[in-house]
Amino acid sequence: MNAYFLKENDLGPFVGRLLAVTKLIGPVAKKTKFVFAELHAASDLRLDYDCTILPPKKVFFPPQQPLITFSGTKATSCIAPVDQVLFGVHPYDIKGIDILDNLFRAGNPDQNYLANRDHTTIVGSSIQRVAPRAFWASVGTEMTPQGHDAFITRIAGGYVFETRTNKGEALVQHGQFVEATAGQRDAASTENEGVGRECPEKLTHSSAEIATKVRAAFGNEELWKKLAADCLSCGTCNIVCPTCYCFDVQDTWNLDQVSGVRSRTWDGCLLPGFAEVSLGGGQTENFREHPYERYRHRVMRKTTYLNEKIGGPACVGCGRCGLSCLADIADPVHIVDTIMEA
Ligand code: SF4
Numbered sequence: 427m428n429a430y431f432l433k434e435n436d437l438g439p440f441v442g443r444l445l446a447v448t449k450l451i452g453p454v455a456k457k458t459k460f461v462f463a464e465l466h467a468a469s470d471l472r473l474d475y476d477c478t479i480l481p482p483k484k485v486f487f488p489p490q491q492p493l494i495t496f497s498g499t500k501a502t503s504c505i506a507p508v509d510q511v512l513f514g515v516h517p518y519d520i521k522g523i524d525i526l527d528n529l530f531r532a533g534n535p536d537q538n539y540l541a542n543r544d545h546t547t548i549v550g551s552s553i554q555r556v557a558p559r560a561f562w563a564s565v566g567t568e569m570t571p572q573g574h575d576a577f578i579t580r581i582a583g584g585y586v587f588e589t590r591t592n593k594g595e596a597l598v599q600h601g602q603f604v605e606a607t608a609g610q611r612d613a614a615s616t617e618n619e620g621v622g623r624e625c626p627e628k629l630t631h632s633s634a635e636i637a638t639k640v641r642a643a644f645g646n647e648e649l650w651k652k653l654a655a656d657c658l659s660c661g662t663c664n665i666v667c668p669t670c671y672c673f674d675v676q677d678t679w680n681l682d683q684v685s686g687v688r689s690r691t692w693d694g695c696l697l698p699g700f701a702e703v704s705l706g707g708g709q710t711e712n713f714r715e716h717p718y719e720r721y722r723h724r725v726m727r728k729t730t731y732l733n734e735k736i737g738g739p740a741c742v743g744c745g746r747c748g749l750s751c752l753a754d755i756a757d758p759v760h761i762v763d764t765i766m767e768a
């Protein structure tokens with residue numbers, strides 16, 4: 427839509443005025459790391475973050491989410507979204523949100539996700555610091571971030587604020603914006619294009635080549651056993667991933683044994699019980715019993731299985747899994763390189 431310029435010293439007052447009129451969520455410091463959290467002061471906002479511990483999907487799809495309360499045969503929906511602004515989302519995380527939007531809107535749309543999503547205005551942000559295991563510049567290059575309403579880019583002396591939707595445009599009234607010059611818009615483009623060269627890791631094959639080769643490697647059990655040999659089955663690589671969306675649903679009953687709440691909780695395909703099903707009579711069957719089978723399943727999901735449905739790989743190259751895995755075996759670049767060379 428439009429491109430505006432905001433002087434460096436005017437960012438704080440802009441964020442302060444947004445805080446006065448809406449719930450505002452953005453990257454904030456947590457000891458030496460960063461998390462997406464509700465802002466209480468403009469100074470909480472840290473657009474110089476590298477990567478947050480958890481992705482911003484938690485704003486629409488929280489780790490634990492009540493779905494309905496029930497009493498006898500009566501059920502009441504827990505959907506109660508509030509208008510909010512999610513400020514400062516890096517492009518790779520916008521792509522993660524795009525993927526979840528696609529998956530949660532398809533088929534039988536997930537209203538519990540969509541209600542929160544549709545009440546949120548997303549402001550993307552340029553990347554001022556690149557995370558230690560990031561490779562977003564070389565993955566899924568056929569997919570461009572689309573789900574944001576505006577995008578803020580830091581340039582010399584201030585910020586270029588580009589609006590994409592009416593929701594993004596509506597934010598402009600709260601700041602001292604002026605129309606951006608052609609030079610300022612060019613500076614923003616140069617900034618966003620150049621930062622990709624700072625990614626410390628890089629995939630050297632196209633998404634299609636990777637998908638073909640990884641799928642062909644499915645039956646190479648020795649390869650998967652070797653790759654997953656140190657896996658602790660902790661599920662951390664699932665939990666930190668912006669595109670993982672599996673959940674478990676449970677009913678919790680009150681003491682009256684009549685009423686209660688049905689909730690969903692993030693699940694992870696690396697966890698031992700993820701693929702365990704009941705056979706009845708106290709018997710169970712686990713169709714991905716061994717850690718290497720679960721490890722392989724995650725790699726297949728990220729590189730291959732969903733590609734046709736979402737238009738590219740289900741990995742946005744944030745590097746969170748590689749950084750979080752205690753055994754240091756979850757980094758997709760290392761995994762893909764090993765498979766491509768096998
Ligand atoms: S690959 Fe790493 S993070 Fe994932 S379950 Fe195994 S040990 Fe945990």
Ligand code: SF4
Nearest residue numbers: 667741742744745747
């Ligand atoms: S697989 Fe790893 S690098 Fe890819 S999006 Fe998920 S957490 Fe990020």
